[in-house]
Amino acid sequence: MVLMNMVAALNNALDLLLKENDKVVVFGEDVGKDGGVFRVTDGLMQKYGENRVFDTPLAESMIAGTAIGMAAGGLRPIAEMQFAGFMFLSFSQMVNHAARYRGRTRSTITLPMVVRTPVSGGVRTLEHHSENPEIYFSHMGGLIVVEPSNPYDAKGLLIKAAHMDDPVVFLEPTKLYRLFKQEVPENMYEVPIGKAATIQEGDDLTIITWGTMVPVVKNAVANKKANAEIIDLRTINPLDEKTILSSVKKTGKAMIVHEASLTFGPGAEIAARIAEKAIFELDAPVMRVASPSLPYPYPGYENFYIPNEKKVEEAIDKLMSD
Amino acid sequence: MKKAFDGSVNYYQVMDELGNIDQSLFPRDLDDNKILEMYRYMSLARALDAKALSLQRQGRAVTYAPLVGEEATQIGSAMALGKDDYFVPNFRQQGVFLARGFGMDGLFLYFRGYEEGNMIPRNMHALPGAVPVSTQMQHAAGLAFAQKYLKTGASVIGFVGDGGTSEGDFYEALNFAGVTKSPLVAIIENNQWAISMPRSRQTAAQTLAQKAIAAGIPGVQVDGNDVIGVYKVIKDALANAKNGPTLVECITYRMSMHTTADDPTKYRPQEDVDVWKKRDPIARVRAYLAKKNLWNDQKEQALTDQNLRSIDEAVEKAESFKGDPASIFEHVYSYMPDILQEELDAAAASNFWQQQQTQQENGE
Numbered sequence: 001m002v003l004m005n006m007v008a009a010l011n012n013a014l015d016l017l018l019k020e021n022d023k024v025v026v027f028g029e030d031v032g033k034d035g036g037v038f039r040v041t042d043g044l045m046q047k048y049g050e051n052r053v054f055d056t057p058l059a060e061s062m063i064a065g066t067a068i069g070m071a072a073g074g075l076r077p078i079a080e081m082q083f084a085g086f087m088f089l090s091f092s093q094m095v096n097h098a099a100r101y102r103g104r105t106r107s108t109i110t111l112p113m114v115v116r117t118p119v120s121g122g123v124r125t126l127e128h129h130s131e132n133p134e135i136y137f138s139h140m141g142g143l144i145v146v147e148p149s150n151p152y153d154a155k156g157l158l159i160k161a162a163h164m165d166d167p168v169v170f171l172e173p174t175k176l177y178r179l180f181k182q183e184v185p186e187n188m189y190e191v192p193i194g195k196a197a198t199i200q201e202g203d204d205l206t207i208i209t210w211g212t213m214v215p216v217v218k219n220a221v222a223n224k225k226a227n228a229e230i231i232d233l234r235t236i237n238p239l240d241e242k243t244i245l246s247s248v249k250k251t252g253k254a255m256i257v258h259e260a261s262l263t264f265g266p267g268a269e270i271a272a273r274i275a276e277k278a279i280f281e282l283d284a285p286v287m288r289v290a291s292p293s294l295p296y297p298y299p300g301y302e303n304f305y306i307p308n309e310k311k312v313e314e315a316i317d318k319l320m321s322d
Numbered sequence: 323m324k325k326a327f328d329g330s331v332n333y334y335q336v337m338d339e340l341g342n343i344d345q346s347l348f349p350r351d352l353d354d355n356k357i358l359e360m361y362r363y364m365s366l367a368r369a370l371d372a373k374a375l376s377l378q379r380q381g382r383a384v385t386y387a388p389l390v391g392e393e394a395t396q397i398g399s400a401m402a403l404g405k406d407d408y409f410v411p412n413f414r415q416q417g418v419f420l421a422r423g424f425g426m427d428g429l430f431l432y433f434r435g436y437e438e439g440n441m442i443p444r445n446m447h448a449l450p451g452a453v454p455v456s457t458q459m460q461h462a463a464g465l466a467f468a469q470k471y472l473k474t475g476a477s478v479i480g481f482v483g484d485g486g487t488s489e490g491d492f493y494e495a496l497n498f499a500g501v502t503k504s505p506l507v508a509i510i511e512n513n514q515w516a517i518s519m520p521r522s523r524q525t526a527a528q529t530l531a532q533k534a535i536a537a538g539i540p541g542v543q544v545d546g547n548d549v550i551g552v553y554k555v556i557k558d559a560l561a562n563a564k565n566g567p568t569l570v571e572c573i574t575y576r577m578s579m580h581t582t583a584d585d586p587t588k589y590r591p592q593e594d595v596d597v598w599k600k601r602d603p604i605a606r607v608r609a610y611l612a613k614k615n616l617w618n619d620q621k622e623q624a625l626t627d628q629n630l631r632s633i634d635e636a637v638e639k640a641e642s643f644k645g646d647p648a649s650i651f652e653h654v655y656s657y658m659p660d661i662l663q664e665e666l667d668a669a670a671a672s673n674f675w676q677q678q679q680t681q682q683e684n685g686e
Contacts, residue, residue: 025471051471057501062460062494069464072449073408074472077464092491096454097461103653105450108441110656141662142654165656194659238659 001183006176009151009184010040010116013158014078016188018048021076024162026053028063028080028116037082038118038177064090064115068097071111071167078162081117084171085128090115091136098167099142110165114158119147120212120259122175122306124299129174131296132211132260137169138237144193145236147171149214151182153234156191163190171236173212180215196240198247202229205253205319208244208270210234213257213307220312228316236266244270245278252283253319256290259306263293284322289315329535331571334555335545339601341609349554354616360401360549361607361617362625364393367417368604369629370426371578373637374416374433378582382641383433387414391547391577394603395511397421398552399479399572402560408469409448410462410480412455414511418481422446426633430640437653438643447476456482456489459508463495466504466567477505477563479556485516487530496537496569505563507556512546513576518589534569546572547603575601647675 004012017024026041026048032055035042045053056063060081067077081087094115101111121130138145144166148154154172161168196208200218204226209217210233221228229247233240248254254274256267267288274286289307297305336347371390377383389396396417403409409418416429424446432439432451440450449465452458462480469476486492487510499506510530514521527533534541540562544555552572559568575598579586586595611617651666652658658666669675 023472057494057497059490059494059497061491062463062498065457065460065491065495066464066467066498069410069461069466070468070471071464072461073465073468075468092454092457093460096457097452102655103650104437105440105442105653106437106649107653108444109449144655194657238655238661241661 002186003181004151004184005178005181006148006151006154006172007038007040007178009155010158010172011042011044012184012186013155014041014044015047017078017159017162018044018052020188022052023074023076024052024078025070025075026078026080027056029058029082030055031080036080038174040116040172041080060086060089061093064093064098067113067115068093068101068111071113072101072109076112076162078114078116081115083129084117084119084133085131087117087133094137094143094167094169095140099140102166103142111167112165114161114168114170116158116170116172118174118177119171120173120175121296121302122212124302125174127298130302132171134171134236134260135264135266138266142167143237144168145171146193146234147173147211147236148234149173149176149211149232151184153191153197155184156189157193157234159188160190160193164193168193171211175212176215191234194235194238194240196234196243197232198229198243199232200228200230202227202251204228204251205255205316206231206244206247206251207255207257208233209257210236212259216307216309217257217312220309220316223309224313224316226316226320239269239273241273244274248274248278249281252281253322254282255287255315255319257307257312258290260291261293262288262290265290284319287315287319329532331529331531331541331543333543334551335548336551336554337548337606337610339606341606341613343550343610347551347554349550349557351557352550352553354614356401357550357607358611358616360397360553361604361611363397363400363417363421364549364604364607365625366629366632367393367397367420369626370416370420370429370633373633374430375578375582377433377637383430384435385581385583386433387581388578389414389417391598391603392511392513392574393417394549395509395546395552395572395574398549399509399556402553402556403479404476404560406447406474406476407560408465408476408478410458410465410478411449411451412458412481412483412486413451413453414483415451415481419448422448424448426636427639430637431643434640434643436643436645438645439640456486456491458482459486459492459495462508463499463504463506466499466506467502470502470504477507477560479507479509481509481511483516484510484512484514484521484524484530485519487533488524493533493537496534496539496567499567500537500539503566506567507559507563508567508569509556510569510571511574512571513574515576515580515586515590517580517584520590529571531569531571537569539567539569541569541571543571543573546574547601547606549603549607574603647678
């Protein structure tokens with residue numbers, strides 16, 4: 001075990017994956033010499049050579065599109081999009097092809113590929129550097145969407161993602177890259193995809209959250225000394241409905257906390273499933289805490305936008321008084 | 323002042339409209355047997371095209387993109403390809419699939435609207451058709467990169483239309499292949515029309531081949547209705563692929579509609595079409611073969627009959643296919659997520675699916 005922050009854990013995962021299989025290639029804008037703008041790929045080009053870890057021309061659609069071609073051609077590409085806001089340029093490749101290739105060819109051609117990108121805000125960055133596109137990539141099916149909230153999960157989920165024969169969108173919360181360190185095994189291990197983690201057990205309410213909101217929820221629950229069960233979703237799509245429903249049926253109260261904006265957000269999907277399958281076991285309406293339904297503002301206003309501990313604490317009070 | 327850059331584009335034609343050969347350009351590895359093979363495939367491609375169009379008009383196929391007029395570009399390219407090379411189509415390269423040995427029943431199954439028609443054997447080294455214009459060029463570039471990385475010695479040909487050259491993905495693919503020196507031959511099947519938009523309004527560039535210059539790679543033009551010219555130019559580009567990509571513009575003409583969903587008389591004058599009728603890609607090969615006493619009416623009749631027989635067999639096979647709606651659920655992820663299994667189970671047990679099944683079986 002070594003103390004690692006999320007950046008170190010991800011770097012370690014990529015290192016092990018490159019070592020394990022010479023069909024793994026890592027590429028994107030500035031991932032080589034520069035080691036990525038967040039240093040997630042630091043030192044990997046020096047270690048594995050420019051053939052396996054390389055900088056691409058500046059074109060996000062091309063990064064996704066060539067990854068698809070490489071995967072169809074027998075490689076296992078792990079591509080980096082510099083920021084989620086720029087990843088929209090690759091949306092056509094991701095939804096029209098990455099998501100559809102397995103179905104289109106009836107599994108004759110499958111795409112073992114991972115597209116990593118930093119997501120979410122809270123770190124005072126320029127416009128287009130703070131959004132979370134999780135819902136867009138989750139909606140059409142065919143893409144697995146993963147979002148870790150701690151270094152241990154980040155490493156294990158990335159390794160699992162790279163071992164799967166599916167296209168995986170791997171969302172890395174920028175704010176959590178260096179927020180805290182955790183004991184992480186140095187060897188190869190997988191964290192299951194499609195499986196949420198119950199990170200704290202409780203009886204009075206269930207809080208479903210993920211990514212940047214996990215530490216916020218944990219603090220809010222601790223501050224309120226609430227007897228809450230906290231579920232870290234980890235995989236946005238496909239959703240682990242089982243873990244959510246069994247907890248909600250136990251506690252009778254459900255709250256969903258996410259950083260992306262409220263309207264049509266993942267919280268809507270989760271709330272609908274709870275309503276469909278557990279409504280008679282609830283003793284209060286499902287509550288959602290999310291950012292307002294508007295485009296991510298400039299950093300000067302972001303503290304007025306992202307849900308914080310106070311907002312979650314107030315929501316807990318309200319839900320418990322229902 | 324000094325000149326910072328100087329570029330130009332060459333145009334090739336080996337066989338003219340009358341079947342005369344420019345011996346100085348004639349590919350040394352080409353013999354009359356191979357030209358006969360090209361002729362047979364071009365003829366089969368045109369027959370398949372006519373059949374698919376007729377099936378669509380009868381409601382037995384979905385929207386169809388005809389290839390008539392573009393046989394030389396497709397067959398010439400396919401014949402130039404080595405056994406291990408890869409082929410990346412857009413949505414109009416039925417002719418290339420034929421010449422690569424892909425079963426016609428698979429094509430007709432695709433025309434009927436079933437994904438099962440895309441189950442191309444892996445050793446055939448082809449990707450399925452891509453509908454969003456030019457997006458497939460990125461896949462071709464990535465696939466070419468993989469060949470270089472894996473040292474397979476294989477190259478990749480990727481097809482795009484004239485309209486597709488206006489897309490960002492087209493340039494991005496050339497640029498990536500250029501900078502990584504990947505073995506890609508990007509083929510523009512310039513049929514002069516992008517649905518209703520003529521080539522002249524697609525770009526102010528004098529040629530489409532010159533778009534290679536911006537990516538720092540060679541670009542050439544060839545008479546796309548000259549199967550031998552296309553063969554030569556693609557073969558040369560493939561021979562050079564170990565050094566990096568080439569862009570080839572094949573100048574041909576879309577003799578029919580973009581797809582069965584449009585009517586070209588609405589946007590293009592018949593006189594234009596008439597000019598290109600005289601440049602027919604099949605007629606000139608026949609003229610060449612006839613001059614060499616390699617072809618006659620009897621052989622033509624035998625070929626026509628044989629084509630129709632094999633096409634009818636393929637259609638019959640494709641039409642006997644019964645789709646399993648559960649398959650749309652089974653090929654989404656490498657595993658079946660619980661939430662999807664639940665939807666599948668519910669659908670399979672529903673009256674909705676049973677009604678659809680009954681209706682389909684009754685041909686409604």
